Amino acid sequence: METHVLIMVFLLGTSLDFSLQLPNLANLPIVYTLFEGTQEQFPFNSQELTCQNVTSRYKVNFINVDPTTNCQNCFNVWADTASAQQPNYFLRYVPSASRLDYNAENTYKITLTCEDSVAEGVDQIVEVRIIPNIQPTFSTPSFDSVTVPSTNLFAGTNVYEIIATDSENDPIEYALETVPTSSNFDIRANGQIYTVNGFQGICTGQNSYEFKVRVKDPYNEFTDPISVTLDLQFPNLPSIGNANRDVTVPENSVQNIHTFTGVSGTISILNVQPSIMRNKVTLFGGNILRVDEVFNFEEFNTANVTLLVKSGECEARYWLMVRVQEMNDLPVLTPAKVSAAVPEGIITYNPGFKVEDEDFSDMVTYTIQRAISGTRDITRDFTINQEGIIISNFDFDLDSRGSEVELITFTVRATDKRGGFDESEVILRVENINDNPPVITTASIINDVLMDCDPPQRIATVAATDLDPGTSPNGQFQFKGSGAGNLRVTPDGAVFLDTPVTADTTYSYTIFAEDLGNPQLTSAKPITITVIGQACTTIFVPPTTIPAVVVTVPAVTVDTGSGAGAGAGAGAAAGVSASASSTSLLDDPTNLIWIIFLGLLGLLLLGLLAWLLWRFCFPRCCPGCYGKDSSALARNTGGNDGCCNRCCGKSNPTVGPREPEHYPEGKVKDFWQEHYQELDYDNTTHRSHVPTSGLHEDGYLNPR
Numbered sequence: 001m002e003t004h005v006l007i008m009v010f011l012l013g014t015s016l017d018f019s020l021q022l023p024n025l026a027n028l029p030i031v032y033t034l035f036e037g038t039q040e041q042f043p044f045n046s047q048e049l050t051c052q053n054v055t056s057r058y059k060v061n062f063i064n065v066d067p068t069t070n071c072q073n074c075f076n077v078w079a080d081t082a083s084a085q086q087p088n089y090f091l092r093y094v095p096s097a098s099r100l101d102y103n104a105e106n107t108y109k110i111t112l113t114c115e116d117s118v119a120e121g122v123d124q125i126v127e128v129r130i131i132p133n134i135q136p137t138f139s140t141p142s143f144d145s146v147t148v149p150s151t152n153l154f155a156g157t158n159v160y161e162i163i164a165t166d167s168e169n170d171p172i173e174y175a176l177e178t179v180p181t182s183s184n185f186d187i188r189a190n191g192q193i194y195t196v197n198g199f200q201g202i203c204t205g206q207n208s209y210e211f212k213v214r215v216k217d218p219y220n221e222f223t224d225p226i227s228v229t230l231d232l233q234f235p236n237l238p239s240i241g242n243a244n245r246d247v248t249v250p251e252n253s254v255q256n257i258h259t260f261t262g263v264s265g266t267i268s269i270l271n272v273q274p275s276i277m278r279n280k281v282t283l284f285g286g287n288i289l290r291v292d293e294v295f296n297f298e299e300f301n302t303a304n305v306t307l308l309v310k311s312g313e314c315e316a317r318y319w320l321m322v323r324v325q326e327m328n329d330l331p332v333l334t335p336a337k338v339s340a341a342v343p344e345g346i347i348t349y350n351p352g353f354k355v356e357d358e359d360f361s362d363m364v365t366y367t368i369q370r371a372i373s374g375t376r377d378i379t380r381d382f383t384i385n386q387e388g389i390i391i392s393n394f395d396f397d398l399d400s401r402g403s404e405v406e407l408i409t410f411t412v413r414a415t416d417k418r419g420g421f422d423e424s425e426v427i428l429r430v431e432n433i434n435d436n437p438p439v440i441t442t443a444s445i446i447n448d449v450l451m452d453c454d455p456p457q458r459i460a461t462v463a464a465t466d467l468d469p470g471t472s473p474n475g476q477f478q479f480k481g482s483g484a485g486n487l488r489v490t491p492d493g494a495v496f497l498d499t500p501v502t503a504d505t506t507y508s509y510t511i512f513a514e515d516l517g518n519p520q521l522t523s524a525k526p527i528t529i530t531v532i533g534q535a536c537t538t539i540f541v542p543p544t545t546i547p548a549v550v551v552t553v554p555a556v557t558v559d560t561g562s563g564a565g566a567g568a569g570a571g572a573a574a575g576v577s578a579s580a581s582s583t584s585l586l587d588d589p590t591n592l593i594w595i596i597f598l599g600l601l602g603l604l605l606l607g608l609l610a611w612l613l614w615r616f617c618f619p620r621c622c623p624g625c626y627g628k629d630s631s632a633l634a635r636n637t638g639g640n641d642g643c644c645n646r647c648c649g650k651s652n653p654t655v656g657p658r659e660p661e662h663y664p665e666g667k668v669k670d671f672w673q674e675h676y677q678e679l680d681y682d683n684t685t686h687r688s689h690v691p692t693s694g695l696h697e698d699g700y701l702n703p704r
């Protein structure tokens with residue numbers, strides 16, 4: 001063991017000796033300093049690397065650096081070429097990608113060797129010590145604040161100066177961040193914060209900025225920022241004391257809307273929303289907003305007026321919301337006046353009203369305020385429906401009202417939901433129309449028995465009425481007839497027999513009345529006249545002593561009528577128009593009783609007369625006694641000459657026989673002569689005419 005130690009000591013000693021003899025760096029120890037963050041390459045000129053114990057020309061070799069933190073190849077040995085014989089060697093710093101950082105590594109050991117033509121010396125070390133660089137520092141206190149009137153800030157005006165110093169007098173670089181971000185601020189190289197554009201004419205906006213400023217020197221990163229606050233004082237803006245609010249304006253009126261007060265500046269209208277409302281408002285007297293053109297609620301019901309108030313450079317905007325209040329727009333009823341003619345009856349008249357009402361979905365109700373006819377108020381006689389059609393409540397019959405025409409003046413009112421109304425005048429001329437046919441008032445059937453020897457004559461008169469006024473054609477009428485050709489009715493109702501009848505022929509003639517209106521109306525129920533022709537033969541009827549019950553020659557024996565009865569018979573005998581009283585004779589029961597009683601009495605007397613005739617006169621009476629005039633009228637008025645007055649019978653004063661002095665011609669004479677064979681009838685006064693049948697006599701002769 002000791003041997004080994006000795007050997008090692010020997011070797012070490014040997015080597016030491018040897019090394020001393022090898023080239024080696026002179027001037028050791030060598031320590032360099034280097035500022036951290038140095039960014040340029042440079043040789044450490046302060047200490048040249050020289051080798052000693054060299055036999056010849058030498059060189060210095062760079063072996064390595066330790067550690068290599070932030071320093072990959074950041075040192076090498078650089079030889080200047082000043083001397084061709086022997087270059088001078090220097091340690092050289094070459095910045096690498098990563099910067100040196102004192103805090104990361106403050107000492108680097110660089111291993112070098114010296115080498116000559118003989119040998120290379122052993123590794124030797126020089127040191128590089130890192131010197132930290134001191135950051136610049138702020139003299140300005142942090143969180144300082146400054147207040148500046150905006151009007152003082154022109155373009156380029158300094159706002160605030162940041163002061164920083166660097167103990168190493170390194171150049172200082174400033175960086176500015178503005179919160180909120182604004183391009184209107186910047187910082188100069190000397191730390192002056194200034195406004196780029198200034199604040200002239202800007203009267204409102206962000207009025208507080210925070211400036212965050214950092215500094216650096218070439219060897220350091222930017223520092224943490226300091227903060228300075230700028231408070232901008234904007235000028236007082238022009239204003240309106242009572243704007244930015246709603247005002248309500250009734251539609252349909254031109255009026256002042258709003259008077260602005262507390263105004264600092266000059267007001268103008270900038271715009272109106274919606275723009276269609278723009279020309280409806282004006283500014284009047286500088287501070288009064290006015291409706292210049294009426295608002296229509298149904299069109300637009302708001303107008304937001306934007307106002308500009310200006311003072312010097314500054315201006316401000318205000319608004320006024322005008323809300324249009326809906327007023328009831330009155331309905332307008334057209335036509336305002338209308339007149340028309342309508343026929344009588346149920347009146348329905350549509351004046352064709354149109355209503356204009358600007359209110360949305362407003363409706364009107366029609367009413368008749370007044371309906372005046374002459375001086376009469378007949379409002380209640382009419383109604384008006386919701387289509388505006390005027391309707392009479394009943395059949396407005398002029399005929400029953402006794403007027404031919406009526407002029408009715410209506411005042412029609414259309415009232416909307418809120419009571420607004422308009423009125424129109426409607427004048428209706430109610431005119432008569434031909435609404436009534438004539439009605440024949442004469443009994444419906446007339447029977448007449450005529451002899452074939454009766455001459456043409458007037459046999460009846462018919463009458464009718466018409467409810468329409470007789471002053472108009474609607475109420476005027478005429479008669480027309482049809483049927484037997486020998487009968488004729490005149491327009492005014494006289495019925496004539498134009499040619500004599502033929503025996504045993506029944507003539508039927510239908511008469512109707514027709515008015516002159518348009519359209520023409522014809523009586524619903526015509527009248528039928530029936531005439532029965534008879535030969536001019538005689539019928540034996542014994543005379544009676546009853547006054548007025550006189551034998552009728554020629555007597556009516558046929559009654560074709562259905563209801564005329566005795567009256568019809570009387571009419572036939574009389575040869576004139578039927579009379580209403582004739583039918584009423586039998587209607588009275590008292591009359592009937594009397595007739596029956598008298599009839600029975602008559603029969604009794606007739607029997608007695610027959611017996612007397614048979615006993616005294618009959619054999620002597622003259623046959624063939626017949627007058628020339630056989631007409632009914634002639635019979636009534638009678639000829640004077642009887643024919644049988646000479647027939648026996650002085651006992652009967654009426655029909656008793658009398659001796660005739662001569663034989664007068666004619667029917668009367670023949671009658672008496674034939675029936676009573678009175679040859680002396682000429683001298684009897686009562687036989688101056690043929691007896692006429694009495695009313696009751698018919699009942700007797702033709703009992704029903």
Ligand SMILES: *[C@@H]1O[C@H](CO)[C@@H](O)[C@H](O)[C@H]1NC(C)=O
Binds near residue numbers: 052053
């Ligand atoms: C080596 O150099 C040193 C100093 O330069 C000197 O003292 C020494 O004698 C030299 N040795 C040789 C062998 O030259």
Ligand SMILES: *[C@@H]1O[C@H](CO)[C@@H](O)[C@H](O)[C@H]1NC(C)=O
Binds near residue numbers: 305319320
């Ligand atoms: C009126 O318009 C302005 C803008 O011009 C607006 O700010 C304001 O809110 C509007 N008013 C109403 C009530 O809408």
